[in-house]
Amino acid sequence: TSRISPHALSSSSSSSWLPQAAPSRGSHWETSLLAARASLPTRAQPKKKKKVDVKKEQAQKDRMKKKIRKLEKAAPEMIPIEDFITPLKYSESNRARSLPPLSFEETERRVLLMKKWCLFKQNQDKAEKAAIQALVEAQQEALKELRLESEELYQAAIRRDEGLFPFERDGPDYTPPLPGYDPPEGKCVDITKVYTQ
Amino acid sequence: IELEKSQYSDHEIRKMEEEEKLRRRKESMYDDDEAPGKTVIMAQDLEDKWEQKLLRFKPASRITDADKKNNRTSLDRKLDRNLMLLVKQKIGNQELWLLPQVEWQPGETLRSTAERAMAMFLGDHIQAKILGNAPYGIYKYKFPRAIRTEDNVGAKVFFFKAFLQSDDLSQAELKKDYLWVTKDELGDYLKSEYLKKVNRFLLD
Numbered sequence: 001t002s003r004i005s006p007h008a009l010s011s012s013s014s015s016s017w018l019p020q021a022a023p024s025r026g027s028h029w030e031t032s033l034l035a036a037r038a039s040l041p042t043r044a045q046p047k048k049k050k051k052v053d054v055k056k057e058q059a060q061k062d063r064m065k066k067k068i069r070k071l072e073k074a075a076p077e078m079i080p081i082e083d084f085i086t087p088l089k090y091s092e093s094n095r096a097r098s099l100p101p102l103s104f105e106e107t108e109r110r111v112l113l114m115k116k117w118c119l120f121k122q123n124q125d126k127a128e129k130a131a132i133q134a135l136v137e138a139q140q141e142a143l144k145e146l147r148l149e150s151e152e153l154y155q156a157a158i159r160r161d162e163g164l165f166p167f168e169r170d171g172p173d174y175t176p177p178l179p180g181y182d183p184p185e186g187k188c189v190d191i192t193k194v195y196t197q
Numbered sequence: 198i199e200l201e202k203s204q205y206s207d208h209e210i211r212k213m214e215e216e217e218k219l220r221r222r223k224e225s226m227y228d229d230d231e232a233p234g235k236t237v238i239m240a241q242d243l244e245d246k247w248e249q250k251l252l253r254f255k256p257a258s259r260i261t262d263a264d265k266k267n268n269r270t271s272l273d274r275k276l277d278r279n280l281m282l283l284v285k286q287k288i289g290n291q292e293l294w295l296l297p298q299v300e301w302q303p304g305e306t307l308r309s310t311a312e313r314a315m316a317m318f319l320g321d322h323i324q325a326k327i328l329g330n331a332p333y334g335i336y337k338y339k340f341p342r343a344i345r346t347e348d349n350v351g352a353k354v355f356f357f358k359a360f361l362q363s364d365d366l367s368q369a370e371l372k373k374d375y376l377w378v379t380k381d382e383l384g385d386y387l388k389s390e391y392l393k394k395v396n397r398f399l400l401d
Contacts, residue, residue, distance in 0.1 A: 090204065097205060131400055135333070138397040142335040145353055146307070156306040157331045164329060169360060175256040176276055 079195040212240035269376045278379045281399075283386055284318055285374035289341070294376075294386040296395065298354055307332060311357040318375070324362040333358050334398035336391055356398060 147154040205213075261273045274280060284297045299314040301307065308330050315325055332355035339351035376386070380399050384392055 097200065097203070099200060102201075135398055135400070138334045139331060142332040142355060145335045145337070146332065146355065149353065153307055157308075159330050161329045164326075167326075172277060175259055176261065176273075178257045 082193070208240060212244075215239050215241070269378060269382075272377055274377065275379055280377040280379060281383070282318070283376040283378055283383070293388070295391070296356065306330070307355055308357065311359070315359065325359040326362060327357055327359040332356060334394055336394040338390070356395070358398075 143154065143157065146157060259276060261276065268274070272280065282297060283294050285292055286295050286298065287293075288295070297314050297318045299310060299317060301310045305313075308327060311327060319325075334356040336354045336356070337351060338354075378386065380396070383395065383399075387395065
């Protein structure tokens with residue numbers, strides 16, 4: 001835009017029209033031109049700043065993204081199993097017990113006891129398996145008879161029982177529950193550590 | 198074996214250290230260098246307290262009243278064995294002790310018959326879990342000649358097993374002649390043939 005000197009304009013305008021109203025009109029022109037010049041976007045410095053900033057910001061974002069990708073690609077850390085790590089305070093020496101060594105009779109007794117226990121368990125297992133076999137036989141016989149009776153009932157009996165599993169049953173306790181027993185109250189605070197990968 | 202394979206626990210170490218301190222105090226006659234208020238509760242005291250508490254606690258006995266009186270109609274009897282329900286039913290013109298049974302109506306599966314039998318003898322709101330759709334055992338018998346018709350020569354009784362979940366049978370409308378028996382006592386009540394077949398599918 002051309003730079004028009006305000007004074008030249010004002011003087012010319014005032015000379016052509018009313019000489020008394022000259023200074024007021026001149027000042028009005030001045031202020032309006034000045035205001036116009038200020039409001040027009042001067043396209044020199046600010047635009048360059050914006051471009052450079054945007055580029056810089058984008059470069060930063062890319063760098064961050066690359067870092068994040070590298071971290072993710074690195075293999076995830078194993079979660080330590082706390083049961084397998086013995087805490088150090090239990091390997092101190094003053095913790096070891098000092099007991100007299102086992103006598104010969106004691107070792108003999110233990111070995112013989114172990115053998116008897118093995119035999120007992122073997123017999124128990126055999127008995128259990130025989131019982132299961134007998135049960136299955138009885139059931140097969142029942143199903144055969146049922147089949148002879150009616151095919152429809154047989155098919156209904158063979159069908160899987162969906163509501164059976166998961167099967168929960170509370171086993172018997174060693175002593176029956178006391179009728180008026182008031183168990184002692186206590187708070188239980190859970191301090192297990194939760195690891196996230 | 199437990200002593201051999203383990204190490205001293207915190208509690209035991211505390212106990213040992215306190216014993217040592219006591220001994221040293223007695224031997225050298227300290228002038229109460231350590232403030233008396235420090236070790237107020239000793240590990241030994243704790244152990245004594247716990248022993249006392251254990252002696253005071255008396256668990257309920259395993260042999261209940263019903264055991265002593267041999268009251269076979271109560272469920273409180275042999276708490277470590279399984280009990281089975283026996284009902285006295287009239288079949289033909291005989292009153293027999295049987296596992297509860299009802300006649301099968303055409304149009305329902307065997308399992309629903311079993312459920313109906315349970316509902317009849319133990320009340321409607323019974324919580325029992327029937328194990329599976331298939332029968333566990335069978336007992337066949339032939340009717341005496343008087344009742345035999347052309348079609349019905351005999352009858353087959355199929356047995357199902359179910360676990361009773363709830364303890365209270367207060368809502369049950371049990372008639373007077375019912376029993377809860379263990380497997381060994383079944384022989385007192387059931388007939389031999391019936392008993393033989395029933396024993397095949399009962400564990401314990």
